[in-house]
Amino acid sequence: MNILVFGKDGQLGRAFKEQLKHSSFQLANNIRFVGRDECDLSNPSQVTDLLNTFQPELILSAAAYTAVDKAESESEKAFSINATAPGLMARYAAQHGAALLHFSTDYVFDGSKQDAYTENDKVNPLGVYGKSKEAGEHAISTAFANSRAGQYAILRTSWVYGDGSNFIKTILRLAKERPALRVINDQYGVPTSAAWLAEVGIHLVLDDGQLRPFASGIYHAVPGGETNWYGLACLAVQTALDAGQHLQASPAAISPIPASEYLLPAPRPMNSRLSTNKLKIEVERLGLVSKLPHWNTLWDEQVCAYVKQLGEN
Numbered sequence: 351m352n353i354l355v356f357g358k359d360g361q362l363g364r365a366f367k368e369q370l371k372h373s374s375f376q377l378a379n380n381i382r383f384v385g386r387d388e389c390d391l392s393n394p395s396q397v398t399d400l401l402n403t404f405q406p407e408l409i410l411s412a413a414a415y416t417a418v419d420k421a422e423s424e425s426e427k428a429f430s431i432n433a434t435a436p437g438l439m440a441r442y443a444a445q446h447g448a449a450l451l452h453f454s455t456d457y458v459f460d461g462s463k464q465d466a467y468t469e470n471d472k473v474n475p476l477g478v479y480g481k482s483k484e485a486g487e488h489a490i491s492t493a494f495a496n497s498r499a500g501q502y503a504i505l506r507t508s509w510v511y512g513d514g515s516n517f518i519k520t521i522l523r524l525a526k527e528r529p530a531l532r533v534i535n536d537q538y539g540v541p542t543s544a545a546w547l548a549e550v551g552i553h554l555v556l557d558d559g560q561l562r563p564f565a566s567g568i569y570h571a572v573p574g575g576e577t578n579w580y581g582l583a584c585l586a587v588q589t590a591l592d593a594g595q596h597l598q599a600s601p602a603a604i605s606p607i608p609a610s611e612y613l614l615p616a617p618r619p620m621n622s623r624l625s626t627n628k629l630k631i632e633v634e635r636l637g638l639v640s641k642l643p644h645w646n647t648l649w650d651e652q653v654c655a656y657v658k659q660l661g662e663n
């Protein structure tokens with residue numbers, strides 16, 4: 351099978367590489383990991399040419415324009431990468447009977463709901479990044495709506511961390527450099543490990559190395575539990591201290607502040623909680639629970655393991 355992975359140098363792209371590294375799988379399949387240097391997603395003809403020459407049966411779409419604040423002044427670029435390019439991938443997959451696994455974000459919501467968002471809730475992105483990701487979702491579902499071939503899953507996730515830049519690494523760096531920190535405590539969501547997300551995504555689309563028939567659509571994919579940025583920062587710092595890392599700031603030196611005291615160019619949803627009932631039902635229907643060793647681990651267990659691992663590297 352030809353498998354095309356976009357975003358090889360991103361957090362999720364690297365997690366896919368780790369997931370797919372088993373030599374038997376590598377030998378049995380033709381896997382190509384591409385980065386911006388090989389295929390610039392802001393250039394539609396490069397995307398189309400690559401799809402037509404490589405002819406993937408499975409596309410793992412892990413690349414995205416993720417600079418949330420910069421997107422406010424680079425709207426055209428964000429839309430070409432986050433909406434036009436996934437639309438081209440979807441059109442190719444729908445025309446050629448391929449599968450597309452794509453990723454979207456909690457930022458498609460405005461955060462005004464009190465409970466966790468379901469896949470049926472109305473989207474209303476607040477900023478350009480969220481709008482461009484929502485347009486990508488729309489482009490994909492439209493391409494498949496007009497076709498009987500192929501299948502797609504869009505996994506909406508939140509607060510991703512892995513091998514790359516992320517909030518946890520920033521907080522640990524700041525806790526090393528400064529004796530005190532201020533962190534927002536009224537924006538809620540679920541930190542999601544890129545490794546966990548890649549494992550769930552791969553098992554959803556592949557069964558023993560073959561394409562698996564699954565129900566196409568949007569799914570929310572985050573681990574169990576919820577927190578706010580302050581809670582996440584305290585846990586990361588405490589875990590690093592427990593693991594023997596030398597930091598200037600302890601959790602006691604982290605002050606909770608409202609988002610209104612930390613203004614950024616792009617507005618963020620205050621509530622990013624995503625209900626995962628739909629994904630749970632599909633995972634159970636496909637008999638995947640026993641194949642996903644980390645399926646039921648909560649966000650805080652995953653963060654602790656990640657911070658310990660960072661300290662060992």
Ligand SMILES: NC(=O)c1ccc[n+]([C@@H]2O[C@H](COP(=O)([O-])OP(=O)(O)OC[C@H]3O[C@@H](n4cnc5c(N)ncnc54)[C@H](OP(=O)(O)O)[C@@H]3O)[C@@H](O)[C@H]2O)c1
Binds near residue numbers: 387483
């Ligand atoms: N990070 C989060 O907190 C978060 C939250 C919710 C949803 N998501 C979604 O999850 C997915 C994975 O995110 P991530 O955290 O892995 O993102 P990431 O670490 O920022 O990686 C994004 C990748 O996309 C590549 N890319 C950007 N512009 C490109 C272009 N013009 N052509 C080709 N490649 C380009 C980047 O390439 P370079 O390495 O060359 O820059 C980078 O490797 C994305 O769909 C994102 O929207 C992320």
